[in-house]
Structures are given as C-alpha cells and as structure tokens.
Amino acid sequence: MAPVRDMAKVEPGESLRAGLRAATMAAHDLLDHAMQAASGWQTRADYARFLALQHAARVPLEAWLLANAPADLVPPAQTPLLARDLAALGVALPPSSPPFDPLQTLSKPPSAGAFHVKHACVGAAWVLAGSALGNKAIAKQVARIGGGEWPVAFLGDDMMMAFWQGLRARIERPAAPEEAEGATRAAEAVFAHFLAIAEHGEVAGSAAENLPA
Ligand code: HEM
Numbered sequence: 001m002a003p004v005r006d007m008a009k010v011e012p013g014e015s016l017r018a019g020l021r022a023a024t025m026a027a028h029d030l031l032d033h034a035m036q037a038a039s040g041w042q043t044r045a046d047y048a049r050f051l052a053l054q055h056a057a058r059v060p061l062e063a064w065l066l067a068n069a070p071a072d073l074v075p076p077a078q079t080p081l082l083a084r085d086l087a088a089l090g091v092a093l094p095p096s097s098p099p100f101d102p103l104q105t106l107s108k109p110p111s112a113g114a115f116h117v118k119h120a121c122v123g124a125a126w127v128l129a130g131s132a133l134g135n136k137a138i139a140k141q142v143a144r145i146g147g148g149e150w151p152v153a154f155l156g157d158d159m160m161m162a163f164w165q166g167l168r169a170r171i172e173r174p175a176a177p178e179e180a181e182g183a184t185r186a187a188e189a190v191f192a193h194f195l196a197i198a199e200h201g202e203v204a205g206s207a208a209e210n211l212p213a
Pocket residue numbers: 017021028031032035036126127128129130131132133134135137138194
C-alpha cells in the first residue's frame with residue numbers, strides 16, 4: 001500500500017488536487033478493496049448491495065455539504081439516482097448511516113486553528129465529485145456484466161461529471177496551507193466514513209439476497 005503523506009508538508013507549487021490525491025491514495029485503495037469485498041458488482045444482487053452501500057454512505061455526506069457549503073461547492077445530489085436504481089432492482093432503501101461530522105470521524109484531530117468549514121467543504125466535495133471518475137470505469141464493467149440491463153442512473157450521472165469539471169478549475173492550483181490542511185482532513189474523514197460503512201454496514205443485505213443472480 002502506498003505511504004500516507006501528511007499534508008502539513010505540501011510540496012511547493014503542488015496543486016490542491018495533487019495534494020489531496022497523494023494524501024488519500026492509501027485510503028482510496030483500502031476503500032476500493034473493502035467495497036469489492038462488501039458487495040462488488042459481479043451479480044445483480046452484488047450490484048444492488050453496492051448501490052445500497054453507496055446510498056447509506058452518501059445520505060449524511062450530502063446533508064452535511066448542503067448544510068455547510070456555499071452553493072458552488074454543493075455537488076448534485078446522487079441519492080435520488082441511487083434510490084431510482086434500487087427501486088428498478090426491486091430493493092428497499094437501506095437504513096440511514098449516522099450523521100457525518102468531519103471532526104468526529106477523524107482519528108487524528110487537525111492542528112489547532114487549521115480546520116475551517118469553508119476549507120473542509122472543498123475536500124468533501126472533491127471526494128464525492130472525484131468518485132464519478134471511478135464510477136465511469138465501474139459503469140463499463142456493469143454494462144458488460146449486466147448485459148446492458150442493469151439500471152445506471154447513479155453510475156452514469158452526467159450532472160456530477162459537469163460539477164467535477166467546474167471543481168477542477170478550483171483545485172488544479174496551489175492552495176494556501178490552511179486551505180490544503182482543512183480540505184485534506186475533510187477528505188480523509190469522508191473516506192473514513194465510507195470505509196466504516198463498507199466494513200461494518202449491513203445494508204439491504206437481506207433484500208438483495210432475494211434477487212436472482
Ligand atoms: C468501489 C470501488 C472504486 C473503484 C474501483 C474506484 C476507482 C477509481 C478510479 C479508476 C479512479 C481514477 C480515475 C481517473 O483518474 O480517471 C478513481 C478516482 C477517485 N475515486 Fe474512486 N473508486 C472506487 C470507490 C470510490 C469511492 C467510494 C470514493 C469516494 C467516496 C472514491 C473517490 C475517488 C476520488 C476522490 C478519486 C480521485 C479524483 C481525482 O483524480 O482528483 N472512489 N477511483
């Protein structure tokens with residue numbers, strides 16, 4: 001696994017995006033593996049579990065961003081798309097996961113005065129929007145495995161890709177150290193939130209078990 005880099009040591013001239021990617025690379029790998037283990041998308045039932053897990057994790061993240069972020073940092077809501085896909089598969093919505101609070105979720109508290117919500121919003125929005133890149137790759141596999149029959153409102157969400165393009169202008173430039181630290185800590189917290197649900201969340205398991213493979 002790649003070493004985790006501490007964003008207190010931002011490389012000179014490095015963009016915020018490059019710093020966020022470097023600082024969370026190991027967390028992303030861990031989450032990717034945990035999600036493949038918890039659900040994957042090899043069968044229709046796996047795919048339903050994958051969508052249910054995404055729904056459970058994203059409800060509190062979307063709520064936190066809506067309550068805390070300026071309008072231009074609120075990504076388009078994807079939980080309605082997930083709900084639509086789950087309904088098309090005949091699976092009930094999973095129970096909500098606990099509310100998201102970046103300061104509660106972090107194992108290592110940020111240094112004093114270095115965490116401002118406005119910076120945290122950039123990091124949280126980056127994780128949700130950046131995940132659309134991975135979703136594009138997953139969508140290709142899902143189209144192949146499901147023979148083009150499985151619903152893909154979430155994986156094929158064009159609104160999130162449009163939001164992502166807008167966000168790039170903001171993050172593909174160097175950031176002040178306090179912005180980089182706040183954004184990084186929040187991004188780490190979002191990955192930790194997802195990981196906790198992937199590792200411990202029993203989402204819609206029983207409903208998905210009843211689906212034909
Ligand atoms: C389920 C398994 C997952 C797979 C297979 C996966 C795969 C990928 C891939 C292939 C990329 C690189 C895309 C590119 O550079 O063109 C990527 C980027 C990314 N993914 Fe994932 N991903 C997964 C889950 C997640 C989840 C659950 C999240 C967050 C909630 C996430 C957040 C991100 C972020 C933030 C990026 C980087 C965006 C950037 O380049 O700035 N991924 N993922």
